[in-house]
Amino acid sequence: MSAADVTATPTRRPFTGRRVRFGDVVLQLVAGAAALGATVLVGLIVWKLVDGSHLALSKYGLGFVTRVAWNPVIGHELYGAGSFLFGTVITSFFALLVATPLAIAIALFLTELAPSAIQAPVTALVETLAAVPSVLIGLWGILVLGPVLRTDVEPWLHSGLGWIPLFGPPSSSGASVFTAIVVLAIMILPIVSSISRELFLGVPSELKEGALALGTTRWEMVRGVVFPYARGGVAAALILGLGRAMGEAIAVTQVIGGGVFIHWSIFSTGDTLGSKVAESYQGASTNLQAASLIYLGLILLVLSLGANIAAQVIVRRVARRHGVTRGGRA
Amino acid sequence: MPRFGTSIRIASAVAAAAALAVVVAGTANAKAAHQASTISGAGSTFVAPLVSQWISPIGAAYGIELQYSPIGSGGGVAAITARTVDFGASDAPLTPDQFSACKGCEQIPWALGGTAIMYNLPGVKNLLHMDGPTLAKIFMGQITKWNDPAIAKLNKGVTLPNTAITIAHRSDNSGTTYNLTDYLSTVSRSWSSQLGRGVAVNWPVGVGGKGSSGVAGVVSSTPGAIGYADVAYSLQAHLKYFAMKNNSGKFTTPGSRGILAAASSDQKPAADNSVSIVNPPKKFANAYPISTFTYAIVPLQSAKATDLKHFLFWAVTKGQTGPYTAKLRFVPLPKSVLVVAEKAIAKIHS
Numbered sequence: 001m002s003a004a005d006v007t008a009t010p011t012r013r014p015f016t017g018r019r020v021r022f023g024d025v026v027l028q029l030v031a032g033a034a035a036l037g038a039t040v041l042v043g044l045i046v047w048k049l050v051d052g053s054h055l056a057l058s059k060y061g062l063g064f065v066t067r068v069a070w071n072p073v074i075g076h077e078l079y080g081a082g083s084f085l086f087g088t089v090i091t092s093f094f095a096l097l098v099a100t101p102l103a104i105a106i107a108l109f110l111t112e113l114a115p116s117a118i119q120a121p122v123t124a125l126v127e128t129l130a131a132v133p134s135v136l137i138g139l140w141g142i143l144v145l146g147p148v149l150r151t152d153v154e155p156w157l158h159s160g161l162g163w164i165p166l167f168g169p170p171s172s173s174g175a176s177v178f179t180a181i182v183v184l185a186i187m188i189l190p191i192v193s194s195i196s197r198e199l200f201l202g203v204p205s206e207l208k209e210g211a212l213a214l215g216t217t218r219w220e221m222v223r224g225v226v227f228p229y230a231r232g233g234v235a236a237a238l239i240l241g242l243g244r245a246m247g248e249a250i251a252v253t254q255v256i257g258g259g260v261f262i263h264w265s266i267f268s269t270g271d272t273l274g275s276k277v278a279e280s281y282q283g284a285s286t287n288l289q290a291a292s293l294i295y296l297g298l299i300l301l302v303l304s305l306g307a308n309i310a311a312q313v314i315v316r317r318v319a320r321r322h323g324v325t326r327g328g329r330a
Numbered sequence: 331m332p333r334f335g336t337s338i339r340i341a342s343a344v345a346a347a348a349a350l351a352v353v354v355a356g357t358a359n360a361k362a363a364h365q366a367s368t369i370s371g372a373g374s375t376f377v378a379p380l381v382s383q384w385i386s387p388i389g390a391a392y393g394i395e396l397q398y399s400p401i402g403s404g405g406g407v408a409a410i411t412a413r414t415v416d417f418g419a420s421d422a423p424l425t426p427d428q429f430s431a432c433k434g435c436e437q438i439p440w441a442l443g444g445t446a447i448m449y450n451l452p453g454v455k456n457l458l459h460m461d462g463p464t465l466a467k468i469f470m471g472q473i474t475k476w477n478d479p480a481i482a483k484l485n486k487g488v489t490l491p492n493t494a495i496t497i498a499h500r501s502d503n504s505g506t507t508y509n510l511t512d513y514l515s516t517v518s519r520s521w522s523s524q525l526g527r528g529v530a531v532n533w534p535v536g537v538g539g540k541g542s543s544g545v546a547g548v549v550s551s552t553p554g555a556i557g558y559a560d561v562a563y564s565l566q567a568h569l570k571y572f573a574m575k576n577n578s579g580k581f582t583t584p585g586s587r588g589i590l591a592a593a594s595s596d597q598k599p600a601a602d603n604s605v606s607i608v609n610p611p612k613k614f615a616n617a618y619p620i621s622t623f624t625y626a627i628v629p630l631q632s633a634k635a636t637d638l639k640h641f642l643f644w645a646v647t648k649g650q651t652g653p654y655t656a657k658l659r660f661v662p663l664p665k666s667v668l669v670v671a672e673k674a675i676a677k678i679h680s
Contacts, residue, residue, distance in 0.1 A: 073511075073526035074425060147551060172496040173537045173552040258501045258538030269537055279540065283404015283420075283503040285529055286427045 049298040055291035064295060070260040070276070072289050079292035081273065081299055083260050088272040088303070091177060091252065092245035095184035100238060103189050107196035108222060123197070130190035138254030141183045146174025146255055154178065154267050168265025175257030177270045183251050188241035195237035199230035232318025236311040243307035247300060249274030273300040367392075367637050372399040373406015373419030374505055375542055376560045377441050377624045381419070383654045384645060391648075392640045402541060404503035404529060410435060410627050416634055417642075418627040421505020422529045423604035437603050437625040438674045440646050442593050442661045444584030445509045445620045446564040446571035449556045450549050451476060453491060459484040459581050460572035462517030462609065462619065468556060469497055469514065470521065471535035476554060484575070498548035498557030501538030503529040509622040510558050513608040517619075561585075561659050578615040588618030589661045599670045623667065628678060635680035642675045 050057070056064060056079065067080025110123055154170035161167045171178070203226050211221040249272075257269030258279070271279075273296045284290040371381070378400035385396045401409070403420035410418030411432045424437055447460060464480045467473045473480055477490040500507045508529045515522035525531045537552075539545040542559035546567040549557040561584045564571050573581035582588040595610030595617060603625070610617040626645075632638050649655075650662035663671065 069532075071532040072530045073528040073532070076526050076532075142547065172494060173498070173548050173555065175537045175539075175548065253501065253540065258499075258533070259536070260532055279501045279538070280503060280530060282402065283407045283428075283529060285425045285503070287431075 046301065049294055049301060053291050053295035053298050055288055056295040057291075059288065060292075060295075064292070065299060068260065068262060072280070072285055074285060077286065077288055079289065079295075081296055083262050084271050084273045084276050084296060085299065086262050087177065087256070087270040088246055088274070088300070090266065090270070091180050091184055091256075091272055092242055094181045094266065095188060095245045096238060096242050098181065098185040099189045099192060099241065102185075103192035103241075104196055104234065106189075106193040107200055108226075110193075110197050111200040112218065112222060112226070123194075126190050127194055128190075129186070130194070134187060134248060134251040135254070137183055137187060138251035141179055141251065141255040142174075145182060146176075146179045149176070149179055149182065150174040158267070165264040166266050168263070168267050171257075171267045171269070173257065175255055175269055176267050177256060177263075178266045180252045180256040180270075180272070181266065183255055184245040184248060187248060187251065188244050191244060192234075192237050192241045195240070196230065196234050199233040199237070200226055203229045232314055236314045236318075239307050239311040239314070243304050243311075246272075246307065247274055247304050249278040253278045273297070273303075367634070368395045368397060369417070369634060369637055369641050370397040370399075370415045371406075371417040371419060371626070372401050372409040372415045373627070374403045374421050374624055375400040376403075376421045376443060376505060377419050379562055379658050380441055380649075380654065380660050383658070384649050387648070387654075388641055388644055391644060392637070394637050394641055396641065402502055403505035407432070407627065410629070413629070416628075416632065416638060419624065420627055421622055421624040422508035423602060423625065424627065429602070432627070432629075434630045435627055436630055436674055436677065437627050438642060438646070438671050439599065439603060439605055439623040439663065439667050440626045440642070440671060441624045441650075441655075442589060442663060443622065443624065443659065444561050444589045444592075444618050445506055445513075445558055445622065446561045446584045447510075447556065447558050447574065447620070448546065448549050448564045448567070448569040448571045450553055450569060451491070451493065452553050454488065456485070456488045457570065457583075458488065458572055459575065461575035462513065465572075465574075466514045466518035466521040468495060469499075469533075469536075470525070471497070493554040496548075496552050496555040497533070497536030498539055498545045498552070498555050499533050499536050500530070500542075500545055501540050504542075505529060505622070505624065506542060506558060506560060507531065509608065509620060512606060512622075513620045516609040565659075574619050576614070576617050576619045577609065577612040578617075580615055582616060582618045584618045584620070584659070586656065586659055586661050587616055589621045589659070591615070592617035592619065592621040593623075593661060593664045593667075599667060603670055603674055605667060630677055631679060633680060635678050639675055639678050642678075643672070646671045646675070 060067070060079065064080050065085065066082045068082035069078045069080040070083070071078045106126060110119055110126075114122065150171055150173070154176075157167045158170055207225050207229070208221055211225045212218075216224065252272050253275040256271060256275055258271050258275075259269045260271070263270070277293050277296050277300075281290070281293050284293060378398065381396070381398045385398075388394050388396050398419075403422055406418035406420050407424065407428055409415045411428070420437070424432065424435070429435065447465065449458065451458070458481075460481075461484060464473065464484065467480065474495055476493045476495060482488075482490055508527060511521075511525065511527040511531050514525075515527045525534075537548050539548045539557070542563040545557040545559055546563050546569060549555040549569055550567055561571075571584070573583050575581050591614045592607045592610050595607055595614045599605045605623045607621050607623065609619045626642060628638060628642070646663060646668060654660075655662060
């Protein structure tokens with residue numbers, strides 16, 4: 001346990017007397033209990049999800065994961081996660097695709113290009129975006145973003161790129177997978193950009209100045225020094241953003257429009273694992289439906305944990321390559 | 331151990347939080363003289379305007395402080411199952427699984443209203459007509475344009491545009507959805523075999539909105555849209571709604587007259603006190619065919635039995651009279667249903 005390591009290794013300040021040792025014991029107990037509590041909590045959540053979804057797990061097994069079906073009417077009941085899994089993957093992947101270049105551009109601007117007078121205020125504003133509650137972003141999606149995308153952006157994309165199945169006929173109401181993608185991109189943008197900014201700030205200035213002294217342009221310096229140095233950390237930040245996008249439920253529920261089908265056009269409506277659980281859990285009509293909804297939650301947890309572990313592995317590998325421990329930052 | 335019951339507890343925490351918000355916000359005028367007795371409820375948004383009319387008279391009559399959180403029928407069922415409230419309210423009768431999870435609950439029909447089929451068709455001023463089989467085809471995605479011959483046939487003399495139809499439906503579990511799908515199941519054989527009735531169904535087409543306000547929002551922002559909500563919402567959102575053809579061939583709107591005529595259709599409550607009054611027979615010439623009873627869900631054994639009984643008796647009798655119901659387009663309970671309701675209320679004990 002890391003808390004124990006920290007307190008056990010001798011530090012720079014010499015210990016004097018019993019009171020300090022007593023403080024160490026208390027610290028170790030409190031920190032250890034907190035760490036243990038968090039671990040136990042994860043275990044309890046997993047157990048609850050498995051226990052709650054037992055009915056659906058034993059009835060449908062793993063076939064549930066890919067089956068495209070969701071019929072809650074008594075007598076016709078059949079459940080499957082296929083369309084929701086598809087919706088989750090599509091929305092979070094494209095949200096990441098939209099957010100990545102923007103987030104990296106923001107971080108570069110703030111660390112390398114912006115005049116120092118505006119760095120602090122712009123940084124604060126970008127980080128404020130992360131503090132906007134998701135339900136408000138969802139509302140804004142319904143009232144402003146959806147109608148704009150429907151009347152302006154979707155027809156434009158369809159007329160130019162309509163030969164790609166992704167850009168089918170524009171949505172009629174403004175609620176679509178595309179609206180959900182843009183909303184999610186906005187939500188992960190501040191996370192990725194603020195972590196990237198920290199990473200870019202961590203690039204040793206000797207390296208950057210050295211490159212510039214050799215006569216490189218600013219762009220060549222960014223490409224040759226900043227990016228390679230921060231690459232692993234940015235990748236980890238992106239995966240954290242992906243995890244956030246996969247798990248977001250409320251804002252997605254508000255703008256995605258629903259539906260149990262797989263359409264290749266992102267202008268059609270859809271649902272994600274999180275949005276389905278959020279909209280249908282209250283007042284589920286049957287035990288099997290309730291269990292199937294928890295099964296959706298279990299699949300979502302597996303996806304999110306997978307993303308998190310991937311991020312940690314990348315950070316470790318990068319840290320080892322650089323011979324420094326910067327893992328805590330990402 | 332009933333998994334349904336335990337898992338629903340999480341959801342009801344949300345309900346409890348909502349109930350708390352209402353407690354904090356809305357009850358400054360508590361009667362100080364009486365020993366504070368509080369009855370709390372949560373659920374149906376459909377019945378909420380009526381319940382809020384009852385708060386002050388029930389306080390005056392019995393010194394009961396009534397609190398109600400309109401969190402939706404599904405939420406109401408979850409809340410009473412977890413006993414975070416004294417009563418729940420739902421527009422759809424409980425399913426067998428919900429009954430067993432609720433452990434010793436009964437449902438009491440306690441109000442009556444109609445579901446309006448709203449539409450948004452710019453440029454057409456007339457009040458449009460609709461019938462059940464055509465509506466079923468529209469909601470199944472088989473009729474996709476406003477100028478379809480089936481719609482035109484019902485609206486002779488009206489020029490209908492070539493606008494595409496967008497369906498708006500509820501994304502959450504809703505008693506209003508139950509009312510509509512109950513109706514469509516009785517008028518369309520293919521609806522009943524392919525989709526059926528429920529608080530949520532496997533919609534083949536359309537856009538989901540959360541709550542009646544969500545559906546009304548989609549309809550008002552989408553030209554060509556058709557959705558459904560209780561009449562009060564359609565009026566509030568200034569949306570037009572169809573005159574629906576009933577079994578006598580007449581086109582009726584969800585006003586008091588049409589709903590009252592539907593309620594008087596001779597359909598006896600079932601053993602679980604549920605009553606379905608959709609698509610009444612021909613002899614009820616003025617009946618609006620998509621009307622519904624809505625229910626209070628109460629535990630048979632309650633620590634607040636006396637107050638709960640006072641409140642519910644009052645609600646199904648005095649609470650049904652004109653001053654409370656008329657302007658909200660609710661309709662008083664018919665005699666046969668009132669008898670059932672009173673019997674059910676009498677069973678509550680401490």
